[in-house]
Amino acid sequence: MLAYKFLADGAVAPFTGRRWPPPGPRTPGAWVVAPPGDLERCGVHACRVEDLAYWLDDELWLVELDDPVVRTPFQVVAPRGRLLERITAWNGASSGEYAAACAWRARDLVVDGLGRAGLQAEAAALRACIDLPSLEATATTLAGDATREEPHGLAAYAAGAALRARQGRFREASLQCTHLGAALASSEAGADQERAWQSRWLARRLELHEVGAPTGREAFPM
Amino acid sequence: MSAAIASELACRELVELVTDYFEDRLSLDENRRFELHVCSCTGCRVYLAQMRAVVRAAGRLAESDLSAAIRAELLDAFRAWKRT
């Protein structure tokens, strides 16, 4: 089946530092084979569209996985895989857009929260921000020293996301949103919801298609 | 205050797990949390790369610089051993 895979600059696996063989102009990259052992631990990992937000890195690739493909929390795993094509739509520009989108998402979440708490003036002030610097400044002032237990304290996540977005730090900008989601929901489900939103954003922006369902054995997470 | 997402690793915890990670001694679940954190944290991504670099660089210390004199001494010892 086809899947997506994030790699560091130069098609380097982010955890092992090893380089993946790149595809040629008309040929897929060479197969990378997992060593023997438990597939979930040793296998080639990749992600489906809904998993994208968890695995961000410099480069995004379309990969082909060989059967049997196993599903695990946030990933799919296969005994071997190969690079097919670099998704060039994911680059410095689009990752910057993504970071900004996360900052505005954080803003919207906080505005909702403030509205529900009856803090209309505060909500309006945040809603009125039209660029990242003003979002950062307004949200910072609004948050003050408040903790995340207090509705205006949550604005600190929007400020944090706006700052990271201005710095082009997409990992951290999206993490601010993820934590904000958890804080608003008072549960980790809120975090997963934000990751889902992020993955949908990425899929739309990068025009990614849902890849084929895994065949063969499926491992369901506990 | 505790973190908003209890199951996530904090950076301070991650740096203590790096060797266990390299040695493949983390459970599947811990492994996944480790990798998820690295993907969402530039600092830890850099730290992991630094630890990898330390190991790689240490490997380059294994240079082999054998003097002719020592090689000759050892060869003599070998010949002496053969005669016994």
Add this chain to the structure above:
Amino acid sequence: MVGHVEPLLSPELESGSSHEPSWPHQRADASEGLLIDALRRGDESSFSRLVDLHHTSMVRVARLYVATAAAAEEVAQEAWLGVLQGLAKFEGRCTLKAWIFAIVANCAKSRGVRDRRTIPLSSVTQEDDGGPSVDPERFLDNGHPRWPGHWSQPPEAWDEDALVSHETLEAIAAAMAQLPQMQRAVMTMRDVEGLGSDETCQVLGISEANQRVLLHRARSKVRKALESYLHEGEVSP
């Protein structure tokens, strides 16, 4: 190596069973076997080859146990005799290197006893205070409202080119020389000499868990020293 064709691609490129950055799993291989057979027949060129492959490593290992470079050289030379004498019994269930290192360790320890100047490789608990691998000030404290335990001063990416320079390697060697003895021993075996975990434990006579703790402390200290060096240009004492 005789009869060994390097595969075009490492089959363990995306290895979940080993996140190890550099050392592939080792075991006695066919080419070593040929060398040993030739050696048993008294072939001099095989012995020379073996010396080229292993002598300087043996000196490094000996140096973990004895006080001077000269003593380490003597121990290594003595160990070769042990290797030749023991050759008939070597079964190839571990790498030749690990087997040789064990002989070196034994020679070094006997010599230490003879000279009454052993530096015993002490147990883990005597090594250091076991504090955190990174200065706690580099992280936000537990009182932080959103990011307790996250970096407050994250590390900066190193320039890969700087890492291959001779000066940097010297800085790493210097940092390793300052490690407590057992940490130095484990990191030398694992990362400098490329021994596997099991073999290192066998040579040093320690458990896998102990070995891992020592390796972690050693690598963390060296990383910290390297960070200072690259940042400030010196290895601090």
